[in-house]
Ligand SMILES: *[C@@H]1O[C@H](CO)[C@@H](O)[C@H](O)[C@H]1NC(C)=O
Ligand SMILES: *[C@@H]1O[C@H](CO)[C@@H](O)[C@H](O)[C@H]1NC(C)=O
Ligand SMILES: *[C@@H]1O[C@H](CO)[C@@H](O)[C@H](O)[C@H]1NC(C)=O
Ligand SMILES: *[C@@H]1O[C@H](CO)[C@@H](O)[C@H](O)[C@H]1NC(C)=O
Ligand SMILES: *[C@@H]1O[C@H](CO)[C@@H](O)[C@H](O)[C@H]1NC(C)=O
Ligand SMILES: *[C@@H]1O[C@H](CO)[C@@H](O)[C@H](O)[C@H]1NC(C)=O
Ligand SMILES: *[C@@H]1O[C@H](CO)[C@@H](O)[C@H](O)[C@H]1NC(C)=O
Ligand SMILES: *[C@@H]1O[C@H](CO)[C@@H](O)[C@H](O)[C@H]1NC(C)=O
């Protein structure tokens with residue numbers, strides 16, 4: 001069993017077709033021929049049906065939403081979305097039944113000679129320098145007469161402003177849509193972007209082979225009779241360079257393209273030589289944290305070397321680092337939304353923008369760089385040319401510093417012109433060393449890493465209720481900072497930062513302090529009887545219909561607060577959580593007096609059933625507010641909240657992998673060489689001997705951790721069909737936790753939400 005791939009963010013995708021090439025036959029003759037067959041993927045997760053199409057000319061996704069009898073019609077309406085990774089672009093069309101009865105209109109893509117169901121669209125540009133217009137087509141069936149109520153053409157971000165926000169529409173974008181009735185009986189919507197160059201169009205043509213529909217245009221509205229329509233969505237923004245399934249995976253894992261074609265196709269759809277995308281369909285663009293976590297978890301199967309998936313991730317992050325303060329970019333703004341955003345600032349430009357509000361992303365970068373440039377043999381050889389040094393590993397430090405070639409950054413992010421990726425890695429590492437120093441020197445709460453001023457979010461729990469208003473997040477302070485420092489020390493030792501040779505020792509010293517002195521600030525310890533009372537009162541306050549599990553609490557409950565300095569004057573935001581996984585996955589801590597109870601409590605909390613712990617039959621939830629003891633907790637961390645009592649697939653992956661790594665430390669023997677030349681163990685003062693942690697010899701603790709690992713795996717396997725999504729939730733029905741998509745539950749603040757890695761929504 002290849003546990004890693006099973007653990008992949010893209011988990012087990014249900015259906016895949018290594019397309020026969022049928023669709024290609026129908027591409028316009030002007031489309032350049034592709035070396036490999038088109039790749040397609042269909043994923044159904046009612047009320048959502050997702051279809052992916054990609055070949056060498058275009059990559060796009062179509063999502064059809066069609067309400068089910070049980071759907072909440074205030075959240076779910078008939079809708080077509082088409083999304084292109086290129087420019088983070090998209091088309092969205094909402095429909096309403098003409099008879100006015102919500103819930104009676106359903107939409108469906110049907111197979112046709114155009115594709116099963118999607119085929120490509122390709123129209124050469126007006127001249128040789130113009131981009132072709134590319135997209136997808138397929139047959140859409142309306143079961144009853146319908147009206148197109150809201151069209152949005154341009155950027156996915158504009159569509160998200162409408163879908164996720166308070167139904168925001170921007171008149172400078174909406175008013176530019178042209179409604180055209182064509183002579184052949186078809187109707188088109190067309191919009192030129194704010195850049196005055198790019199345009200998007202969506203055409204409906206009655207499809208004569210089916211139940212012949214009729215579309216009419218009147219007063220900026222389209223009306224449809226029941227029937228079949230050939231829809232064609234296209235736009236002429238430059239496409240990204242897709243990595244083929246065979247070049248996303250490394251050669252040892254290449255058989256996954258045949259053994260798990262769906263997973264491979266999904267991963268490939270998200271992988272481009274310029275960047276890896278965070279997820280379909282809302283997030284088909286660069287997200288720093290998401291791509292680095294994916295790369296850390298998937299590293300054993302991802303391709304390495306020039307043009308590889310690993311380098312796409314690291315390169316995309318470095319390219320977007322803020323050259324002034326070294327922050328890693330969280331999300332990029334590109335395409336039509338970039339022009340629009342610039343316009344809001346009275347700037348006429350389509351230059352991309354970056355959002356630097358997250359504080360966690362900085363710390364993943366050196367960890368990933370170590371994993372690739374030091375621990376991966378292919379990466380070791382690539383460091384020199386990647387960083388534009390002549391030869392990193394063969395030249396002396398001083399020579400290297402002078403051997404920098406000309407600029408390589410700035411191609412995507414013009415702000416970083418005249419710098420190399422090496423320069424940007426250095427600037428980012430300098431930031432980490434600068435921010436880590438105060439606490440390394442004086443261990444006060446004030447010296448812990450806080451969210452940026454004026455920001456209410458800053459790490460992965462980045463929704464309104466994620467950290468309960470906390471300013472000092474647990475994951476960043478107890479795991480990410482020390483892990484980044486360990487990696488910075490290792491990278492410095494290897495000459496990646498020639499200016500800072502002393503970092504090798506200094507960052508190690510800092511790391512030790514951050515590893516050992518941060519946990520106590522977050523520790524929450526609740527006596528057994530008090531803990532039993534808390535779960536009982538939580539059950540009442542939250543009207544959770546299942547058992548309170550008080551009897552399973554057989555000792556004091558110990559966990560670490562998800563953050564410090566929260567809302568309602570909370571010193572600690574006492575929400576039990578899964579963020580222990582960062583320490584398990586990223587650190588080999590050596591203080592046994594801390595490690596043994598930490599692992600033991602973490603395992604216990606995983607194993608206990610909610611609300612006494614984190615486990616449910618829908619798998620391990622990321623936050624449990626039951627021990628907060630204040631009703632503000634139960635209100636905000638709910639089954640409908642993005643970071644509430646819900647399940648995140650990458651958290652399952654990181655927890656399982658982290659426990660595996662910790663248990664793996666017990667297998668080390670004195671002649672075991674840890675992680676090659678650069679492993680932490682090798683650098684211990686006691687020579688080449690990896691110290692075996694004390695918990696390994698404690699049968700009770702070791703057994704508890706192992707049981708947590710196995711039970712977590714059982715739970716992951718039971719919920720395998722969910723793993724391709726970013727997040728899912730549950731309802732308690734018939735005596736059990738039953739899996740439910742998050743998007744169909746009302747969130748605490750209103751609106752609707754679905755996750756980022758969510759391929760099937
Ligand atoms: C149908 O749904 C739309 C969109 O949610 C809403 O504006 C409208 O009021 C609903 N109509 C009826 C009759 O419920
Ligand atoms: C459409 O074609 C695909 C691929 O051949 C097939 O898997 C799917 O079942 C078909 N759908 C329908 C509704 O027939
Ligand atoms: C697009 O054209 C309009 C009208 O000529 C002009 O005002 C605007 O600045 C142009 N936008 C860009 C990004 O060039
Ligand atoms: C209509 O269907 C027939 C047979 O079912 C097929 O040969 C033909 O190509 C189809 N035409 C179109 C436009 O899809
Ligand atoms: C067309 O739309 C406008 C603005 O929404 C409205 O005032 C007008 O009455 C509509 N005309 C018809 C014929 O529906
Ligand atoms: C795939 O290849 C790897 C390494 O070549 C091998 O260990 C593994 O068993 C293969 N898996 C399958 C399902 O063939
Ligand atoms: C980059 O960092 C500097 C210093 O913190 C800040 O002033 C600037 O706004 C940042 N750049 C962007 C694009 O946010
Ligand atoms: C843009 O210009 C308008 C009109 O001059 C002004 O009111 C507005 O404050 C400006 N916006 C920004 C962000 O500078």
Ligand SMILES: *[C@@H]1O[C@H](CO)[C@@H](O)[C@H](O)[C@H]1NC(C)=O
Pocket residue numbers: 414415416417418
């Ligand atoms: C890069 O250098 C060129 C030439 O010196 C200069 O014109 C340009 O402004 C620089 N770009 C940045 C972003 O500093």
Ligand SMILES: *[C@@H]1O[C@H](CO)[C@@H](O)[C@H](O)[C@H]1NC(C)=O
Pocket residue numbers: 465467468469566567568570632633635636
């Ligand atoms: C819970 O949400 C309410 C309403 O937004 C807010 O006032 C309160 O401070 C929140 N409590 C916590 C602990 O986040």
Ligand SMILES: *[C@@H]1O[C@H](CO)[C@@H](O)[C@H](O)[C@H]1NC(C)=O
Pocket residue numbers: 568569
């Ligand atoms: C928080 O503390 C401040 C100052 O002590 C007090 O005025 C305020 O009422 C407190 N807020 C809550 C929600 O307890």
Ligand SMILES: *[C@@H]1O[C@H](CO)[C@@H](O)[C@H](O)[C@H]1NC(C)=O
Pocket residue numbers: 585586587588661664665668674675679680
């Ligand atoms: C921790 O030790 C394990 C050996 O059990 C090794 O595989 C892993 O790379 C080490 N992790 C770190 C962050 O040093």
